[in-house]
Amino acid sequence: MNTAAAAAADLPRRAASPRLLRGWRYVRLTSHIIRGVLTVALVYPFSAEPTHRRLRQRWSQGLLRLLGIRLQAEGVPIEPGCMLVANHISWVDIFVINALAPASFVSKAEVRNWPIIGWLAAKNGTIFLRRGSRGHAKIINDETAALLDAGRNVAIFPEGTTTDGSHVLNFHAALLQPAIAAGHAVQPVALSYHAADGSFSRAAAYDGDLSLGQCIANIIAEREIIARVQAEKPMPTGEGTDRRTLAKSAREAIVGLL
Secondary structure (H helix, E strand, O other): OHHHHHHHHHHHHHHHHHHHHHHHHHHHHHHHHHHHHHHHHHOHHHOOHHHHHHHHHHHHHHHHHHOOEEEEEEEOOOOOOOEEEEOOOOOHHHHHHHHHOOEEEEEEHHHHHOOOHHHHHHHOOOEEEOOOOHHHHHHHHHHHHHHHHOOOEEEEOOOOOOOOOOOOOOOOHHHHHHHHHHOOOEEEEEEEEEOOOOOEOOOOOOOOOOOHHHHHHHHHHOOOEEEEEEEOOOEOOOOOOOHHHHHHHHHHHHHHHO
């Protein structure tokens, strides 16, 4: 009888534990975002770009930790001055890559108008692409080339949208053109999310009709998620490189890694 009573009394505590964990993560997430905004507003204006990248990397690593996401890097190291080509699963992908190798990301122009997020993205080197404008595409190519020439990484998600991580969509080859025009290598990066036992997890997926709030809730509900990053050797580009062939090769490399 005493054993049964003790077990019954322990049920509320065990039920409360996940709720407390989720609540604590939300509190820490809010605090972390505020810290990021203050850092960008108060520190960035008085520091150089290398400092910005280090701060971005540390902030991204801290974000993953408080969300219960453990970074697991495999394959070859990410090389500086490469265009990183990755499959796209979640908004977390950006911070997974930044936690490993801070990069500038190419994003749709609409993101620039998002409250707080758009401002933070702009201050952290995001390149905003206005689709359908040839003149703007040239500007994007020049910006990307300048970053790559400076030894910095530029990351793109050439699927153009997200999946649940169980498959990889075809790549939009035009997004690889800036690397080809500048003569810089393209490095495939395969992203995947797993449960603590190593099995596939879609908890981080931000696809379909899922809202950002629901996606965050799904991540926070998990005790631990493993974010696996597998990088392949950089693929050289140069005069005569066909972007469709390059895009196909990069996609095949990512599929092979996954």
